[in-house]
């Protein structure tokens with residue numbers, strides 16, 4: 001910090017470099033905690049700026065984001081910046097103000113005005129700061145993986161128990177707002193992050209395993225096995241007669257799914273929050289392919305002669321009539337669920353400690369056309385937003401959600417299209433993405449057209465054959481196995497990788513990890 005107690009951008013840049021330079025979670029948490037403590041002090045040193053503003057700016061920059069979601073500044077504008085300044089003098093407040101101004105710009109001559117504003121900002125930045133700003137604007141610093149470390153760091157900086165900060169982070173679905181609230185208001189700031197009927201909660205997520213026995217080893221036994229339906233995740237909130245239905249990404253789709261509204265209104269309670277899956281079934285009860293459910297929920301109109309009916313199934317309950325149930329273990333939550341929701345609205349379930357019985361249940365689910373099963377620990381609370389070992393999915397086909405790192409210009413029939421994708425998995429320890437292979441298999445003409453356009457919009461860098469993109473696009477890949485491959489940085493590559501679908505509902509933080517891929521390669525521990 002400068003002598004006057006004003007937070008300089010250079011301090012954020014130095015901390016960010018230190019974070020990238022260590023693999024240790026503890027060190028990362030210490031670095032962040034140090035900077036956050038300074039940020040809170042500096043907030044009060046600048047009475048002209050609202051108390052929490054400096055803290056909020058620092059927290060968002062460390063997460064690789066800007067407070068202004070869109071700045072209008074394109075890749076080209078960032079390429080030729082003016083000469084860097086020799087000395088660090090930019091404050092975070094000045095940088096934030098410059099981006100706020102950029103975000104507001106519109107109308108005639110906007111390109112030239114943007115260019116001038118970017119030049120003015122970059123002209124005041126040192127070479128390191130210019131690099132940092134460029135990464136911030138292009139989204140290349142975005143690090144969902146820092147969310148967990150951020151909670152640790154805030155606990156250190158404030159002395160508030162980590163569990164409380166984690167719980168609030170889960171309910172809010174992001175670390176930054178919680179960090180800002182407790183750093184500026186203390187423990188009282190946590191009160192605003194409780195469960196509220198009507199407001200979406202980040203859904204609990206699952207790890208994966210290749211066999212039932214491996215899944216049971218993760219959850220502990222006995223465990224509950226449930227069919228894994230390949231539809232879309234729904235979270236239904238009822239408050240009196242008012243029902244709201246959210247997707248996995250907490251988009252409100254109530255108007256598109258009247259079936260869910262009817263099903264929830266039929267239940268005998270006034271306030272309810274349920275977690276479940278919505279799926280299109282054929283008249284014989286077998287599931288339609290995922291695309292059928294997906295297209296029904298993606299369109300605005302839910303009526304008309306061609307409308308495919310959807311069937312909701314519920315597998316968890318988070319709230320009933322004034323009682324938050326998230327903190328109960330899953331056995332107790334299931335008792336609440338079974339009392340409220342009739343059996344035909346619940347996902348078929350088996351509680352067992354026997355891998356052979358579990359295997360039979362899995363085979364039956366697959367024979368009936370389902371994706372596989374979810375194996376669930378009986379003892380865990382509802383871990384909103386977490387991919388812990390409380391839920392473990394076992395599927396018939398291996399799939400991974402990977403990040404598109406780049407795409408190559410195609411040859412022959414694919415000339416003029418961006419085709420071969422470079423695929424990356426997330427390294428849990430560093431938060432970085434590691435390349436695992438390439439594929440163009442499974443890409444339809446429609447997908448080729450879509451990705452050629454989309455990837456050019458989010459290009460971060462190009463060379464003759466390859467367009468490197470910002471880390472935004474998640475793609476679901478099927479593959480036959482993992483093989484040793486010295487050509488790739490992780491020493492392994494996917495066999496027969498093929499594209500199943502783009503996952504616009506997922507963010508880079510949801511991408512499967514290199515550690516998961518390694519355990520598929522080597523088998524479970």
Ligand SMILES: Nc1ncnc2c1ncn2[C@@H]1O[C@H](COP(=O)(O)OP(=O)(O)OP(=O)(O)O)[C@@H](O)[C@H]1O
Nearest residue numbers: 205206226227228229230232233277315347374393
């Ligand atoms: N019985 C069930 N319990 C929990 N989730 C279920 C169940 N049946 C289907 N699902 C779906 O499986 C998903 C859990 O897998 P995961 O958390 O990995 O999300 P995902 O990556 O979207 O899943 P996937 O890509 O494997 O379909 C849930 O989001 C939900 O949509």
